[in-house]
Amino acid sequence: MAKRYRPHEIDPQVTALLSENPRLTNKAIAAQIGVAESTIATRIKTMSENRIMRVVAQRNFFTTGYGIAAWILVEVSGDDTSAVAEKLATFENVTGIGLVWGNFQILAVVAARDYAALSQFIHEEIDRVPGVKRITLDINLRFLRGQASFAEIPEKPDMKAIMAMGSTDEQITALLCHDGRSTNTRIARALHISESNVRQRIARLLESGAIRLSVVSHGTGSSEIGFVRMAVLPAKLKKTAALLLESSKVAHLSLTTGEFNLCCILNCTDRDELTRFCTDHIQCLPEVVDADVSILVKGVKARTDFFPPEEPL
Structure with missing residues (x-):
């Protein structure tokens, strides 16, 4: 214990x-x-x-059966926002849920196989959740940065489920998703295989981009997280994205389709720093014609078992 x-x-x-x-x-x-x-x-x-901080392995998003990811902001009717968020969190392909302060009350991250599956999920599942009044959708077209940052720290691994997996690579990945700093010796002992076998397989998984190692944490760093959607002049989109990528405060940045064409997640130490960043690094830019900021109040769900592959500008 x-x-x-x-x-x-x-x-x-x-x-x-x-x-x-x-x-x-x-x-x-x-x-x-x-x-x-x-x-x-x-x-x-x-x-x-x-479960304060841990290094974990994450699977490549596009190898998990998903093809697209989208940000969905939800406006809730009535006062039972938490109940709506908890219901949305029960869907497997809702990979993240947070209560936010802003024009909407809930921020959700949704993964889907393709656009048809996303459309079906929205209309047949999300729209039918009691309390959902209105949603807005921003579909990720290109991931420029995707850090794990703050998310759920995995519980103790289910060894029975892991041993039932179809391949040794899947078993090793599952153990690393729980603890990315687990030694080759410990993994080999758990799976009843040789240490050299484990070492070679992990090296191959990392080199191929099938997995990566990341830190997920809670309570040791940033305490104010903001989700910012920006409408940027198309001719200046690449320049604006490059400027934002220079800051370590930008944990996630993606090109999106919809009313806004650039979305980011900011990790700041406090509300003042978040406000200053939005004012000094986003709203002051003439190429940013509109911006919408939602501040995370409470995290409800955040999966850590996959990552969005980053693409260069």
Whole structure:
């Protein structure tokens, strides 16, 4: 059983370093921060066991059976916003749900096989959820950045389900989705295969882009998250996207179709920083003709088991 989490002053530094390089060794992290290697090992273990921060593997989005992803903002009729969000969260292809403050009350991320499947899901499922008054849809055309950042930390893996999977690669990936820093020895022992087999398979999965390692965290870094939709002059879209990609505050950036053609998620330390970023880096740009900001109030669901492959501008 995990001990009660007590924050340590180096936890944000450890998280930041692992976010830059999830495969960084404890020894390298210790050298950069200036503490003992055993201290780093303890902090990573403590944060992982308490589901505060963990390195996890993520599958390539386009290898999971999905072909498109969309942002959906929901306006709710009545006062039972939480009940509507909880209902939407029960759908498997709703990969993220958050309660937001702004022109809408709920932000959902929806994955679908194709446009026909997305349309069917919206009209036959979302539109029929009691309390859904109106929605707006922004379909991702191209992912420019897609960091895991804040999401649900996986529970203990279901070994019975993992052992029933059809291939060794799937089994290894499932274990890494729970703990991306699990050793080859530990994985080999769990699957009853050789350590060299595990090492070769992980190397191949990473090199092929089938999986990547990322940090998911809660409570050690940003505390204010904003979802920003922008209508940018088409001729200036590439330039605007490049400017936003220069900032580490931009955790996600994608080209979209709809009323807005550029969407991003901002990870900021507090409301003031979020406000300053929107004012100084978005609204001041003459090529941004309109912008809509929703501030995350509460996360309801956020899957970590896949990632959107990033494409260069």
